[in-house]
Amino acid sequence: MSIPRHIFKQYDIRGLMGEEITEDLAENIGRAYAQFLRNELPPDKPLTVVIGRDMRESSVPYQNRLMAGLVKSGVRVLDIGLVSTPAFYFGVGHLNADGGIMVSASHNPAQYNGFKLTRSNAVPISGETGIQEIAKMVEIADPPPARGGVRGGGSAAAGSIESVEGIPELAARAEFEHAGTHPIKNMKIVVDTANGMGAQYLDEFFKLVDADVTWMFRDFDGSFPNHEADPFKEENTEAIREKVLEIGADLGITTDGDGDRIFFVDDKGRAVTPAVLRGLLAQINLRDHPGATVCYDIRPGKITQDMIVEAGGIPSVTRVGHSLIKEQMRSVGAVFGGESSGHFFYAFPTGVYEGPVTVATQILQEVTRRGMKLSEIVEPLERYVHSGEMNFTVQDKDGMMKKLVEKYHDGELTTLDGITITYPDFWFNVRASNTEPKLRLNLEALDRATMESRRDEIVAVIKENA
Numbered sequence: 001m002s003i004p005r006h007i008f009k010q011y012d013i014r015g016l017m018g019e020e021i022t023e024d025l026a027e028n029i030g031r032a033y034a035q036f037l038r039n040e041l042p043p044d045k046p047l048t049v050v051i052g053r054d055m056r057e058s059s060v061p062y063q064n065r066l067m068a069g070l071v072k073s074g075v076r077v078l079d080i081g082l083v084s085t086p087a088f089y090f091g092v093g094h095l096n097a098d099g100g101i102m103v104s105a106s107h108n109p110a111q112y113n114g115f116k117l118t119r120s121n122a123v124p125i126s127g128e129t130g131i132q133e134i135a136k137m138v139e140i141a142d143p144p145p146a147r148g149g150v151r152g153g154g155s156a157a158a159g160s161i162e163s164v165e166g167i168p169e170l171a172a173r174a175e176f177e178h179a180g181t182h183p184i185k186n187m188k189i190v191v192d193t194a195n196g197m198g199a200q201y202l203d204e205f206f207k208l209v210d211a212d213v214t215w216m217f218r219d220f221d222g223s224f225p226n227h228e229a230d231p232f233k234e235e236n237t238e239a240i241r242e243k244v245l246e247i248g249a250d251l252g253i254t255t256d257g258d259g260d261r262i263f264f265v266d267d268k269g270r271a272v273t274p275a276v277l278r279g280l281l282a283q284i285n286l287r288d289h290p291g292a293t294v295c296y297d298i299r300p301g302k303i304t305q306d307m308i309v310e311a312g313g314i315p316s317v318t319r320v321g322h323s324l325i326k327e328q329m330r331s332v333g334a335v336f337g338g339e340s341s342g343h344f345f346y347a348f349p350t351g352v353y354e355g356p357v358t359v360a361t362q363i364l365q366e367v368t369r370r371g372m373k374l375s376e377i378v379e380p381l382e383r384y385v386h387s388g389e390m391n392f393t394v395q396d397k398d399g400m401m402k403k404l405v406e407k408y409h410d411g412e413l414t415t416l417d418g419i420t421i422t423y424p425d426f427w428f429n430v431r432a433s434n435t436e437p438k439l440r441l442n443l444e445a446l447d448r449a450t451m452e453s454r455r456d457e458i459v460a461v462i463k464e465n466a
Contacts, residue, residue: 001028001138007114008135010127010434011323014105014114017058021113023065025138029115030069030101032137036130037099037119047159048076050100052088052167054197054258056222058113059103066101066115071159080167082220084197084259086354089122090171093350095164096120104197107230107256110223122351123330124323127434172204175357178346180288182365187250188212190265192240194229195221198255198262198356205357209364214247216240229257232341237263237271245269250367251374253360260322261342262356264363266375275301276381277363278338279308284362285336285346286311295329295337295345297321298417299429300444302384304338319417320431326352340442385451387428387443392462394439397432401439403465404430404458426454 003025007015013029015021037047051067053059067077080091085102092100099119105112117125117134125131189211193199199218206213216239217226227236231254244252244265252265264272282294282304293314296304308315318328322343329337329345329352337345337352346355367374394400401419411421418431418440426445433440441458445451 001025001140003135003138005135006435008127008131010131011124011321012106012114012116013131014108014112016111017056017062017113021058021062023061026062026065026103026115027069028138029134030066031073032134033099033101033117034070034073034075035137036125036134040119041098045098046076047074047099048078048095048097050078050080050088050092050095050097052080052083052091052100052102054085054102054104054222055082055195055220056105056110056113059222062113063103066103067161071161073159075159077159077161079161079163081163081165082197082200083168083171084200084356085116086175086260086356087168087171087201088116089118089353090174090348090350091164091167092118092120092122093348094167094170094174099125102258104258106258106260107228107232109228122353124326126321126323129323168200169204172201172357173208174348174350175201175355176205176208176361178348178355179358179361179365183368184209184361184364185368186210186212187364187367188214188247190214190216190240190243190247190249190252191218192216192231192237192243192252192254193218193259194227194231194236194255194257195219195224196229196255196257197259201259201357202253202255202360205360209361214243214249216243224257229255231256231261231263231271232274234271237265241265241269241271251363255356256342259356260354262344262359263342264374266378267373268375270375272374272378273301273382273386274338274340274342275303275386276378277359278340278344279304279306279381280366280377281338281344281359281362282308282313282336283311284366286313289335292336293332293334295325295332295334297325297339298414298420299340299389299442300384300386300427301340302427302444303381306383307381317416322354384444384446385448387441387451387455390441390455390459392439392441392459392466393437394462394466395437397437397439400462400465401430401432404461407461425450428454428458
């Protein structure tokens, strides 16, 4: 089968629906995925795979063909239906499945769709640990015939589909309980789920918490009629920031398309930066797990490291990407981890994955415990000034990074993920895109003047040599 290989990315499979992501491709991904799992597991082991989907209209036919490919490969499919990505991860672990596939394009616009793949216990399959291998299998015109039986009946050559109800409710309850039984006072809260899957678990959350909730863009709609489902972009939080101020809310909560990222707005209508939120959550979790390890990605967000150390924890720096952070969390036994883009991870009994309900619970618990406004908690933590992520089209990505290393040779160099160069008053990371001729720059400094001058200086170097 001829496929656009660029849609097989570092962390998932994602592309334009109908053009790059087709129903035939979905079925072949199901067949290739079954073969991939069998190559890793005992040859006669019957396979059970969990399948979920987001609210995009195209997710239904893609899921159906995906399941058809799995059934043809002798797999027992557990269809958990419409779920957020965190609930999907919970389902894979809770149902003791051998793996799972989530049909979603995350925060991408309406014309996209895709697939997130895991092993058992929601362990991600990334570009380095299987996605590219699955892509090669999909390209084979006639995948190997099905082998192995199915649990619960069926022949050796035919699988089955079973519907499993209630996973979103169970997942939300499990995440809520993971945060502990600390009290939460009544608060006025604005919620913007951008017509995405976050509404599903936040609806369950507010059945467990006494709050005065004002909903925005709550209904599922994969066309995203109000704004993109990506709160990492400032323009997509404008509506909730205005609403918080308009009604005098205590805070706002907003989520992305598939619900695996969560963001907060304080009582002054300002978005809380993920690095500050990550540091605050790290300290909360270190209170219950003194001296534990906390993981965070290498992009500038130094406040996180400061707060981990201040709380007596062990900071563990990772490469960028949810699958890579989860892998390192498992490797070092971390209790919590966070990515600069708004992913926050916990070591749950069912696996290591995003826990937005746990995040929401812990933040409300902390506001209650301190007896302070959210703005009063986070303002002292805005110690550094960040450039925001900047992207540049560069054909010779390695050559450009080499030029930057030469120019800033007197700084402290780290090559964990791209290049990170540190000086006493500023530090920056430059990474190459895995799929495009692009470099991504993130810079942070002690003050705005330094940030702007150093940012402009590095931008000039990149543009002059691009």
